[in-house]
Amino acid sequence: MPSQDIFKALSDPTRRRILKLLQDGSKPAGTLAEAFDMTKGSLSHHFNVLKAADLVRSERRGQQILYSLNTSVFAEVAALMFDLFKVDKKKGRKA
Amino acid sequence: MPSQDIFKALSDPTRRRILKLLQDGSKPAGTLAEAFDMTKGSLSHHFNVLKAADLVRSERRGQQILYSLNTSVFAEVAALMFDLFKVDKKKGRKA
DNA sequence: TTGATATTTTGACATACTTCAAAATAAAGT
DNA sequence: ACTTTATTTTGAAGTATGTCAAAATATCAA
Numbered sequence: 001m002p003s004q005d006i007f008k009a010l011s012d013p014t015r016r017r018i019l020k021l022l023q024d025g026s027k028p029a030g031t032l033a034e035a036f037d038m039t040k041g042s043l044s045h046h047f048n049v050l051k052a053a054d055l056v057r058s059e060r061r062g063q064q065i066l067y068s069l070n071t072s073v074f075a076e077v078a079a080l081m082f083d084l085f086k087v088d089k090k091k092g093r094k095a
Numbered sequence: 096m097p098s099q100d101i102f103k104a105l106s107d108p109t110r111r112r113i114l115k116l117l118q119d120g121s122k123p124a125g126t127l128a129e130a131f132d133m134t135k136g137s138l139s140h141h142f143n144v145l146k147a148a149d150l151v152r153s154e155r156r157g158q159q160i161l162y163s164l165n166t167s168v169f170a171e172v173a174a175l176m177f178d179l180f181k182v183d184k185k186k187g188r189k190a
Numbered sequence: 191t192t193g194a195t196a197t198t199t200t201g202a203c204a205t206a207c208t209t210c211a212a213a214a215t216a217a218a219g220t
Numbered sequence: 221a222c223t224t225t226a227t228t229t230t231g232a233a234g235t236a237t238g239t240c241a242a243a244a245t246a247t248c249a250a
Binding site: 123125128135136138139140142143157158159160 | 224225226227228229230
Binding site for chain 4: 008012014038039041042045046060062063064
């Protein structure tokens with residue numbers, strides 16, 4: 001999974017809010033949608049982006065679809081951020 | 096500084112590469128531009144976005160402009176990421 | 191199989207983003 | 221003052237993204 005997908009997924013405030021809503025447990029699409037002033041179609045698009053980045057998982061439970069955080073990818077996200085913000089790679093020491 | 100600016104700034108691969116190039120010290124705009132197959136005008140736009148997110152600082156040194164990582168904002172970025180990915184907020188425990 | 195509920199997919203539209211080429215600004219040297 | 225070098229800003233073009241309304245899919249219950 002390209003890291004670009006992860007950064008892109010995190011760049012939208014609606015998607016970050018979805019992630020936060022999932023922090024205290026998985027929720028069906030409709031329940032998540034209630035928290036937003038937006039059509040369910042639009043929300044479904046955001047779910048797709050989050051799934052493409054492997055940040056969430058989905059599972060059908062009867063008529064509804066349960067979304068949950070994919071916690072196993074968080075270590076990778078942490079590594080990406082760490083790599084981006086660590087300093088002093090002991091090279092030429094320009095400035 | 097709105098966190099949206101930070102996430103947006105990080106969502107572009109060119110900008111992330113600029114940050115990585117600055118990890119071993121500050122560099123003038125022209126030196127950074129050499130690393131990319133892109134006009135200097137385009138690069139300058141990316142510098143602006145990174146500056147708006149307070150991720151880099153710039154300082155004029157004669158004819159050139161030195162860019163450097165703003166390391167003091169990294170703690171904030173780390174906090175943003177931590178907040179986004181921490182789980183188990185001991186609420187209803189839905190799933 | 192018909193109907194109701196839950197969700198996704200499609201097609202269209204508007205806004206935002208990335209890029210370029212060219213013009214503008216700034217400092218330094220002649 | 222002019223020229224050169226370094227960089228930014230502007231204006232325009234193409235592409236990507238977020239959104240909606242409407243159509244499509246899937247499950248469940250009569």
